[in-house]
Amino acid sequence: MPDAGVLDAALLGVLGLLVGSFLNVVIHRLPKMMELRWAAECAELHPPVDPGQQAQSAEPAPFNLVVPRSRCPHCGHSIRWFENIPVLSYLVLRGKCRSCAAPISLRYPLVELVGAALFAWCGWNWGLTAEALAWCGFSAAVLALACIDWDTTLLPDDITLPLLWAGLCAAGLRLTDTALPDALWGTVAGYLSLWLVYWAFKLVTGKEGMGYGDFKLFAAFGAWFGWQALIPVILMASVVGAIVGIAIKLLGQLREGGYVPFGPFLAVAGLTSMIFGPTAIVSIIGL
Template sequence: MLMVEALDALALGALGLLVGSFLNVVIHRLPKMMALRWAAECAELQGHSSEAPPTAEAPPRFNLMTPRSRCPHCGHQIRWFENIPVLSYIALRGRCASCEARISPRYPMIELLNAALFAWCGWRWGLGWTALAWSGFAAAVLALACIDWDTTLLPDDITLPLLWAGLCAAALGLSGTTLTDALWGSVAGYLSLWMVYWAFKLATGKEGMGYGDFKLFAALGTWFGWQALIPVILMASLIGAAIGIALKVFSQLREGGYVPFGPFLALAGLTAMIFGPSSILATIGL
């Protein structure tokens, strides 16, 4: 039995490496795609056509597939054997094959972390739809955490599919949450942070969080049910406070002292997936 669990974990872990490589593309490109979309919408609202004139050269396509990945320093196009998860980074010694510019170690770290999350799902649930569902949850939450940390954005392109996927997983019996609990989890998750947002804004005149946080918390509610919302928000707050204090001590706070809350919600969601929401309350003595 132990051998079967190990093989299941190994198989999903290998898949997690490949998905992790794609997550690096999503984390890097999706915010840029959003910025281009917003620019086009602003131009249209100002009365300018977002389409190029017939005689003008069409702008290059930019999405998750096009153009192919290149070195940001020298423009070297990444060849397939330079894009093998983790192994290529080791073989290249963390440097571009052309200009030898340093490649951020975050790329293999995300690949390894996603592989570990997928492997855990394989170990916990075995090869099957349940493990695949929770693996998808983990990948989406990991991507959201990184994007929000980099840009303070939580894209609807990920949060809303994550919410709907949670409802579908509950309806199909894949998440361990009833559809009723998932539905009320999404409602309570969204409204609870929405009310906190407006209470803080009315009291201070400032925005303490973004609407993406409401949607992410609602998505977590669909996956874990309304009963898990309190332990998840408590864990997120504890993680956020610890990291915020550490950043302040080491003078690493970004301009304005703002720290996005989404990454801490994401970490709390992953903690709940691995240990269970009830164990979070037990850990903090509640």
């Protein structure tokens, strides 16, 4: 008979594959949904001068996480269910569209595999428990945020704020090792610390060094791990960010404006805290 821990890890690993497949949809579509929402709000604030033009404007087609069906961005081929099996379909199709043979980004199966690995670790560490499911949700949210921020430099409130409140609720329900007062003050300290850094940097340089989404993500980590974890998390995120930023600059791959998003490095530090514990971060980065 297989060990219970192995079975729990396997079951949650399969769930992680499926969730990872859905996260690919979230990573691709949520920023576009935000842009459509902003465009609609701008249109409401600045309607067309000609009333006839406003009446003739076509109702936009629905676009959300469910519709329309996923399609190849190159040829418009509608992706069938058997072409969307996590990892397996990518291998069978050899990383190419079944219709036009255009390459499919390797990141799709990588997100699915990372999701599976994180969920499997939660199953191995906590078993099939409410604690494991809570940390699976944490892992999924942080993974999606890391990819979205890397692509767009956005950390959507649609994910950061539920993640923050989920951390406080998890602490209140004792689904984490963080006491509720520590989670509460971790949330406050996480937000205010980066908020102060942001304004100090802006007053000195006249530039914005980070976005408000970083404040909210760091506050969410304070809710999940407590205020005691904030310094190790920010230290690891800063060290990893500096190393990657220098490497990107040396390779000449910096984006326009020389901006490197900070959210993905916060995400790496947050996931490291989940797996090894916040105190282990200090040893990992050699301090």
